Amino acid sequence: MFDLLIVNATLPDGRTGQGIGIRDGRIAEIAPGLQAEAGQIVDAGGHLLSPPFVDPHFHMDATLSLGLPRMNRSGTLLEGIALWGDLRPTLTKEAVVERAVRYCDLAVSKGLMAVRSHVDVSDPRLVTVEALLEVREIVAPYLDLQLVAFPQDGYYRHPDAAAALERALDMGVDVVGGIPHFERTMEAGRASVEALCRIAADRGLGVDMHCDETDDPLSRHVETLAEQTVRFGLQGRVAGSHLTSMHSMDNYYVSKLLPLMAEARLAAIPNPLINIMIQGRHDTYPKRRGLTRIPELMAAGIDVGLGQDCVMDPWYSMGTGDLLDVAHMAVHATQLGSQDDKRALFEAVTVNSARIIGLQDYGLQVGCHADMVLLQARDPAEAIRLRPNRLKVIRRGKVIAETAPEVTRLSLPGRPGELDPAAYAPRDAS
Numbered sequence: 294m295f296d297l298l299i300v301n302a303t304l305p306d307g308r309t310g311q312g313i314g315i316r317d318g319r320i321a322e323i324a325p326g327l328q329a330e331a332g333q334i335v336d337a338g339g340h341l342l343s344p345p346f347v348d349p350h351f352h353m354d355a356t357l358s359l360g361l362p363r364m365n366r367s368g369t370l371l372e373g374i375a376l377w378g379d380l381r382p383t384l385t386k387e388a389v390v391e392r393a394v395r396y397c398d399l400a401v402s403k404g405l406m407a408v409r410s411h412v413d414v415s416d417p418r419l420v421t422v423e424a425l426l427e428v429r430e431i432v433a434p435y436l437d438l439q440l441v442a443f444p445q446d447g448y449y450r451h452p453d454a455a456a457a458l459e460r461a462l463d464m465g466v467d468v469v470g471g472i473p474h475f476e477r478t479m480e481a482g483r484a485s486v487e488a489l490c491r492i493a494a495d496r497g498l499g500v501d502m503h504c505d506e507t508d509d510p511l512s513r514h515v516e517t518l519a520e521q522t523v524r525f526g527l528q529g530r531v532a533g534s535h536l537t538s539m540h541s542m543d544n545y546y547v548s549k550l551l552p553l554m555a556e557a558r559l560a561a562i563p564n565p566l567i568n569i570m571i572q573g574r575h576d577t578y579p580k581r582r583g584l585t586r587i588p589e590l591m592a593a594g595i596d597v598g599l600g601q602d603c604v605m606d607p608w609y610s611m612g613t614g615d616l617l618d619v620a621h622m623a624v625h626a627t628q629l630g631s632q633d634d635k636r637a638l639f640e641a642v643t644v645n646s647a648r649i650i651g652l653q654d655y656g657l658q659v660g661c662h663a664d665m666v667l668l669q670a671r672d673p674a675e676a677i678r679l680r681p682n683r684l685k686v687i688r689r690g691k692v693i694a695e696t697a698p699e700v701t702r703l704s705l706p707g708r709p710g711e712l713d714p715a716a717y718a719p720r721d722a723s
């Protein structure tokens with residue numbers, strides 16, 4: 294007897310006709326054609342059942358603030374940072390909580406159930422930290438929120454940042470952040486990486502830095518981050534976010550850098566939507582894309598998770614809370630277009646990101662939390678192409694969000710009355 298039984302599901306690895314039995318909030322059994330008594334039975338109709346989407350890089354303290362105090366006219370990173378600097382002193386805890394919780398509603402509706410959010414610690418009032426710690430509690434029943442202490446204005450560049458970052462960690466923020474490329478000199482950036490890795494080692498925490506989010510090929514803080522990771526014994530607990538300078542680096546240098554990153558078990562978190570939007574702004578033509586070398590990172594055995602970074606905030610006016618938008622952009626911007634590539638990018642917005650942020654009991658295996666999302670698609674490649682409706686979003690064995698399947702009725706002479714999605718599948722999906 295299961296609490297919930299899902300029948301006729303297709304799994305991301307291609308297994309079809311699978312039954313998933315759920316008991317006490319965990320996956321109790323997975324088998325083809327599984328039949329049993331259950332409190333509730335969901336017929337997946339052959340659709341794709343996936344573990345939840347995981348966003349390893351987000352800014353929940355800024356989300357949904359688009360237009361406050363005004364719009365970003367140039368669309369640049371620097372105007373975004375200046376705008377945020379104007380908005381930050383006016384923020385109230387209540388307003389940040391309200392926007393963040395409203396964002397989490399949207400996220401859950403898209404099957405996104407875990408988010409690593411950076412939280413700005415540059416305002417010594419730490420309103421953003423207080424707010425997001427409260428949000429972490431509020432949303433815990435349906436979304437795992439992990440927080441990174443992020444010195445947006447520079448760990449050394451802003452005089453209060455070092456003390457504020459330590460206080461944020463004392464208050465319960467989970468991970469140490471940084472922004473070495475925004476310090477005033479290369480040396481200050483290097484020193485910040487070292488200082489922040491030391492703090493993480495002393496406190497037994499992980500590190501996730503905004504690292505080299507620039508088009509400057511000589512911005513090489515990722516090298517320092519890998520080296521300090523090894524020095525402090527932090528292998529497997531450190532991520533470099535963005536890494537856009539790698540796009541512009543010399544190829545010979547990158548051939549030396551990739552093995553160093555792999556040895557340090559450094560994770561990479563590119564943010565394709567933001568990177569393609571913000572990088573290359575000083576170029577005329579040809580214009581660089583700015584996205585880091587995702588195929589080469591993956592080929593070097595480096596864990597790659599893809600993040601959203603922003604949804605409707607001073608840096609980015611777009612965004613939907615849908616990690617499939619991120620994967621869709623990655624397919625185009627990296628030219629990773631084969632079926633295998635798309636499966637790898639689907640993993641980059643699900644299992645890879647879950648591993649990078651250290652989620653426990655995640656996945657579609659017996660014993661894991663019964664957290665999953667049923668998509669109106671047949672396989673991961675089609676899911677990325679269509680970014681389809683999330684028919685059911687399930688958390689600990691309970692349906693927490695539902696969207697009706699999309700059906701289009703046609704009124705065309707001599708044509709069927711309903712558009713058949715199956716008629717648009719590739720002849721060979723391998």
Ligand SMILES: [Zn+2]
Nearest residue numbers: 352411503602
């Ligand atoms: Zn960011």
